[in-house]
Amino acid sequence: MPTSAHKEEEIEDMYEQLDELLRSVKSEHNLYILGDFNAVVGDIKDGDVTGKWGLGNRNERGERLINFCKQYDLYITNTMFEMPKRRRYTWKMPGDIARFQIDYIIARTNSKKHIRSSHAYPGPNIDSDHNLVLAKCEIEWPKNHKNKTKKLININLERLKNLEYRKEYKETTDRILQEWPTPEGTLEGQWKTITKTIEKASSAVLGKTKRAPRKNWITQEILDLILLRNKYRDTPTEEGQNLYRKYKNRIQTLCVQQKEKWLDAQCSKIDFCMQRGFLERRYNLVKTLQGKKKTKSKVISNKEGKLLYDKEDVVGRWVEYIEELYEGTNLNGDILEEEEKVPDDSKGPNILWREFDSALEALADKKAPGKDNVPAELLKCCGPEAKNYLYNLISTIYDTGQVPEEFSTIKTITIPKKDILELSVADGSLLAGGGRSSSPSFGKLEREQPAALGVSREGPAW
Structure with a gap:
């Protein structure tokens, strides 16, 4: 002052x-x-x-x-x-x-x-x-109330490469779908039926992926020594404190030795993968050694460069950015035109099974799922009954112009490259959405006739 x-x-x-x-x-x-x-x-x-x-x-x-x-x-x-x-x-x-x-x-x-x-x-x-x-x-920090979202189930998709597991998964999806008590009549209900069927079948047959241990080099010997060390941690006698320091030093020595051995083994595996051309396996090994990259900050700035800290202001800035990014596109309303609003001479033919199957097989593997949390691999490996159920659902969407809610919802994921995000329409790297926005985003169909799936029955394909 x-x-x-x-x-x-x-x-x-x-x-x-x-x-x-x-x-x-x-x-x-x-x-x-x-x-x-x-x-x-x-x-x-x-x-x-x-x-x-x-x-x-x-x-x-x-x-x-x-x-x-x-x-x-x-x-x-x-x-x-x-x-x-x-x-x-x-x-x-x-x-x-x-x-x-x-x-x-x-x-x-x-x-x-x-x-x-x-x-x-x-x-x-x-x-x-x-x-x-x-x-x-003694500062009392405000509690962070996270939005309740559908929990992603970590299904062990690697098991689908095994022919026995894949066969069992196909049979299980068809069996669960046939045992479903009352098939839902609405589009929302039909989509929930197929997603729940896939979720139950994948959990029962493929199981969940096991989390890697926090420290891969920790051996059983080290764990036993940790228990002994903890036993003497609060011992008031001098002898107890000496034993505590002894075990503590021994644990530290073993951890250093085991970590070096583990790192050498990982480096050897990476060299082997490089020599044999196993690029994907090599990438996963290097990614494991690097660890997870954490986002430094969730703070963004507005058009004037002013920093936004409030949650509502940040969300509002994202809305403004996306509206500018898709300027001229109708962000509200249905993705598909309703059938009665399309002239008869503009309506295309019905979707053929081979087109649906081709689009389904064209879905890329190992991509992030949409809001429904159904990976493409699980959709592609469904049994014939489940695929037929999905085919009928997509045909109904095409014919009526109505879509389930999850189909019209995308996830927006920030990929910050510095502490403060500056959103601009030209910076496309900050928005990772669209694509498989809500699950069966069935790519562009190759066909001489009009596209089978699209914004309208005469418009561009999904």
Whole structure:
């Protein structure tokens, strides 16, 4: 804050900037304001704003600071705790002719239970006429309420390469579909029927993929030593502490040795894959060694370059970006035109089975599933009854122009290349959607006749 030598207009200008800043902070967020306010609030208790352990007599600027705190329901923490005067003053005049408390730590009134202490520390030599002011807090972070989405089941798709597993999976999908109690009549119901059938069959036959151990080089010997070490962790005797250190050192030594052996073995496997041309296996091994790459930040900026922290603002910016990206495209309404709205002479022929089967087989493997979490491999390996059920569903969609909700929904995944995302229509790498947006996105069909699946019966294919 400006000193007493500055005009009142400058003081008000600073408070106006603080007002603008505080209006951007949500009420449920933690808020702490620290600084040299060049104001004396004194040692008189004033409601919940100040305590009686301030210092000196309140001046005009101290009164202005208190009014500001009352406006935003704040309180001055380093006036609330009983301390000797040598722990209250934060600034001394040149020549040490007088001492004042003008530096404060300000927090929300509802966060009093988090502040354990707050006062000045005159001891540290920081080459300044101000003292260090320190508050000890136990901050309660807001809970992150994640949106409830359909949990992705990690099916062991590698087993589909085995002919026995694939045959059993086909038979199981047909059997479950035939045993389904009451086939749903609506498109939504029919799509749920096929997805639940695939989910049950894949879980029963293929099973789930097993997670790799957290540390691949940990052996049973190390695990046994960890149990022994933990046994002596809290032993008060000197002998127990010596045994604890002994096992601890032994564990560290073994971990280093086993990790080196494991890394050497992995490097040998990578060399073998490179020599034999097993590129995919080599890629997976290298990816395992690198570990998961974590997103650094979810903060993005708007068109003006202003950073957006609020969840609603971030979502709104994504909506604005996608609308600009697909400018001119109708983002609302059905993907397909309804049949009665299409002239008879513009309607194409019905979908043939060979077209459906060709499009299904053309789906790429090892691609991220859509909202339904059904991988392409499971659709392609279904039994004949399940495929026929799916074929009838797609034919109905084509004929009626109506689609299940999941077909018209995409996932937007951010792929940040730096801490702050700057969205622009030209930057296509930030949007990974479309494609198999909701599951059977059946590619472009090769046919001399009009496309079998499309935006309309005379429009482009999916």
